[in-house]
Amino acid sequence: MELVLSWLKEYVDVDLPLPELAHRLTMLGLEVEDVHVIGKPLPTGENKGFTFHGLEWDKDHFVVAQVDEVMPHPNADRLVLCRLIDGQGEHTVLTGAPNLQEYKGKGPLDKPIKVAYAKEGSRLYDGHKPGFELTTLKRATIRGVESTSMICSEKELGISEDHEGVMILDDDAPTGVPLVDYLGDAVFSISIPANMVRCSSMIGLAREVAAYLDQPLRMPDLTLPKGEGKANDAVKIEIRNPELNPRFVAGLIRNVEARPSPYMVQLRLKLSGMRPINSVVDATNYVMLEAGQPLHAFDYDVLVKRADGKTPTIITRTAEQGEILTTLDGVEHKLEDYTVLVADTAGSLSIGGIMGGEESEIRPNTTNILLEGASWNFINLRKSLKYLRINSEAGYRLSRGVHPTLAEIGVRLCLRRMLEWSGGQLAEGLVDNYPLHYEDPTVAITTADIKRLIGIDLTAEEIAGLLRRLMFVCEVKGDTVTATAPAHRMDIGTGVNGRADLAEEVARLYGYERIPSVRLDSELPPLRSNPKEERNQLFQDTLVSMGLQEVISYRFTNPDQENRIYPPESKPQGVAYVELQNPIAVDRNVLRRSLLASVLDNLERNARQRERLALFEIGPVFLPVKDQLLPDEPMRVAIAMCGLRYPSAWDRKDKGTFDFFDLKGVVESLLKALHVTDIQFEADSNPSFHPGKCAVLRVNGEKIGWLGELHPQVTANYDFGDHTRVQAADLDMDKLFSLSPKYFETNPITAFPPVIEDLAMIAPESISSAEIVRVIRATGGFLLKQVELFDIFRGEQIGAGNKSLAYRLTYQAPNRTLNDKEVGKQRDRIIAALEKELDVKVRKAE
Incomplete structure (x- = not known):
């Protein structure tokens, strides 16, 4: 998840140095992996172990400017000359930006174009070379025209790799203001734990930061203007499997115009890793990043056509065996019978919570839009994602559990964004089918629980105060706090698990670094073997x-x-x-x-x-x-x-x-x-x-x-x-x-010398060495410590079908030095046993 600092500040006041903010986010459980600084000065000194990178925009060299006229270059068709005002004077700036070509030769513009302007001596990235290579902007003559400054692309400013054209800012960008004061930002790359998917949105992150800093949270306005006609009359919703689709919310907006989104919207989408499309599609993606609720927009006219001109009925159901759907990316998917579909009476429209279908997608000429926000069973969704092998931002969030309350919030926010960026008329009200209400858990926790689980002494009021900052509804009775989870938390359990979850929330806000290090109070369990x-x-x-x-x-x-x-x-x-x-x-x-x-x-x-x-x-x-x-x-x-x-x-x-x-x-x-x-x-x-x-x-x-x-x-x-x-x-x-013994005897190493002698014999090929060793060991008694085969010979001298084997025998007693008589007695017994049992001929020493 990418946290855009300027976006975060819309919901909570944050006035911390970048390293300190990165540290506090990490202490909340949101590990900061990287910080991309845009225009602002890079932190110096103690950075608390975090990596910061980016390009600083000097206030004297980078400013917001306005282009009042785009004129042809006298010697080059692909170049233009811009009459530009930077707040201090008028300049003529040479550029080859393709997105300014449409204004060439049309005289003074009715509405000035706001741009990012770099003056002579600016340090920026070379937009014509691969990667990010710094260069200094110098005076040059290009095709007979002197150039001393430039209008910048995003790559030259270190915002993104886009160098297809210059940045065209929003109309309200103030001319002459230092660019860093208008666009300066920082983007924190954050690793979101699986149980904190609520933080995969700007409001979710702002909620955590506000709680940690004990600052008020500013929620966006969710009220909708009065509409024309009722949404309930324009579409019906039928949910056939409430356990798979607990809630489905829809809103209708007519006569929209798909056009480029405001530049600040496009910029935030880019910084968050998403590609801007148009004001309609961008609104759904923007709100998903803003509120954490994935949304999907249908072409309403297509739905009416599929319903033969009647009121469309949206149906959520599981796929029929062998059902096929072509998704937005043009891929045809054969669906399993557990996959949940958004369909109508004519057939399937999209894969619920994963990806929309190709037939009802938003096109440039789409004017009437049905907007969907829904809640899905995240376990079933994971199964479908794995089978279909589809990776999407929506699937990432919904497969980890998104609270049904966010469905309505997301639809309301998105409708407001569409009205603002695309125009149109809103149908009054929302169509809301909520057959399976999610019950937010209520958990009781005591001061003793906090002491045992965390190791800190807090009063019940202090515990409740920390939880209320996270929007839990708390009631205090004696040493017990009864807390009900807010309507955006699906990670809070019940019973013992719920108490552990609340203790974690208390520890996060109290501050892990403030928890004292103490010895374990409990006795260690006995060590048992494995x-x-x-x-x-x-x-x-x-x-x-x-x-x-x-x-x-x-x-x-x-x-x-x-x-x-x-x-x-x-x-x-x-x-x-x-x-x-x-x-x-x-x-x-x-x-x-x-x-x-x-x-x-x-x-x-x-x-x-x-x-x-x-x-x-x-x-x-x-x-x-x-x-x-x-x-x-x-x-x-x-x-x-x-x-x-x-x-x-x-x-x-x-x-x-x-x-x-x-x-x-x-x-x-x-x-x-x-x-x-x-x-x-x-x-x-x-x-x-x-x-x-x-x-x-x-x-x-x-x-x-x-x-x-x-x-x-x-x-x-x-x-x-x-x-x-x-x-x-x-x-x-x-x-x-x-078959290995669990207990075995060990003997001390004897201090008395061994007696070593060789024993050679001629045996038939059918007799194995293992059989010979077995007889030697069985007969040698406890004095025989080792039997080692060291030579095998075959040849005419010993006859066909025979082999000569030589063994080295080691005798040793634990309490005395052996004499020749004792060893000779053992040797004779071994030779007799070999000749009798195996019919081998032992060769006598001469």
Whole structure:
């Protein structure tokens, strides 16, 4: 929201320095993000942290002037010479402004043209260069005519980027007055919180400022002059869904003339970010910015024609299934059955509260206007805005809740503006259909409530005094204040929420900076653990400590995107997904079933920029369950690695790439952090993984997930750049964590040295290393601390179908140094068990 200072001063007296006003607005909860100073001196010194920018108009160089005659340039058709009076004398000013061409050669003007005049030596922006570049106005000769001064455009004065013509001011602009005294202003860009939509208007902002400064608020005159004919005889209103359209107000004005609005009106619209159109359309936009009530104007003659010459009946209703409406912007919309329409007996006219229809829009030749101001169900409106993907100033306000009282206020104000700027005759009265009255909440709050919620001691009268400044109707009984919200507030709740809302209002006006800092009076609640969060952090810390990076992906996807983790011939058919009714994008219309697909998407986006990637993600997948409303949401952990095993370095020659065993080591470290035992990695097959390079992880016999190298056809579905081998894992996090012990023993590090020896054996290819390690550990007893495979050999020397494996065994006792006899006894038991159970041949040391 743009707050125009001169506009604000029409409703409340404000005489504060710009930094102080910005600070007080922010203290009210209206965060000032930027201040554009127009003509006035920029603040110096302490600016309270706010940014001020703009061009200062020196009073001696910039003045209001009048052009009495526009004469042809003797040597250029596109240039004119203006006879100008600046209050001190007459000057001839050269300009090429296209909007002065129509007055050329017509002799002295019956009505002088008021303009912004810059004298020689003025510092202003160069209107012929892009952006805002300062220049000094100097004497020059153009096509044989000397030029010493100029008539300014808005861009040259730093008002806007408009340089299509010079500024033509209103007729009442006083000639000779310094321009800054007439047009000097400041525009505050304010971030409006969602619960303060009442402040998305000048009157709303003025109401807050008046309350904060304890100044009277000047409301505009809402009385309407006596009209010709009755509005009730010209149109009827029918509301079919009061819960969606609680109030609809209409007024009628005839014989208007669409013409340019007064310059001050156009300027305020521009400063507020809106484009002036004509006096009729500008009036609706101006009043929306002024009072906060969006309005819509219909061509009344079109409505009569659609009613076959009879009295039109305006009907608000929901759209019929498949109904289509073309809006003002020329876009055709297919409407859902929950969208509220403004219609008549011939069909739809506009989308209620969002945008008007093309057929009944105001055109340059429109003379009779039906003006609408209405209240809409803001929740339903949000739903329609999201579906239609329409962004409008009206939708912004109405989708946050506009009080029904403003409908009448907005229509009355706009009719007055139209009469003033466009002429015409008003039909007497308004047509007002208000079937669902909004009950303003009444809330009781005590001095003890204020003390508990804010921490300040105020009497009931002091509390009531602050609330009355915000237009609450208050009654005081003892220490209790009973306050009824004013007819522009829809953010005040009832009960406990209402008391909190009133306490916030008291704090805002009392001043947040005046509230003392004190220690909490209440005892802190006991600290309770959050097992789920602690589990996630354990997984995250462990994987990050091994050099992996965490990624967080959208949970929204589409089936085609997920199917990339399968080879073409293995894509599953008929898989059910949780579908979204209102997806954020067409390619994100379901909830994911695979976390691995999400991680691979991230790997693809980063693969071309990095020579080494090791990513992981922790999150839920969503699995629909038949006859169950909500899906199951098991937590998964997915890992993906590709590229160099170690980052490039000048002193590192080994530049091997990640392989299956790097990934297995990461998974083993994760299992170790969870203190999981009885782990088995078994060769297995999975359509997403390379045949022969895939393993299933089991813990205590339960399947946890798969790990291995991606299938080449899966890799081909992605653009991993030069990375042709990708290692990946997809594990069931919930099951894995449930199998990890909640309590585990820890032992002190022994001070006695270990005994390390190697054990080599020849085994059939069918015997896995995991089976051998299992037997060694089961037989080695508590003295055996570690078993590590360090060599595998295959060759003719040991026979076809065999392999040689060498293990390093570490023995250690907690209370003594082991001797050769003890270690030898354990070794003999291990060898005997291996030869008996697995039929392996242990190689004897020579």
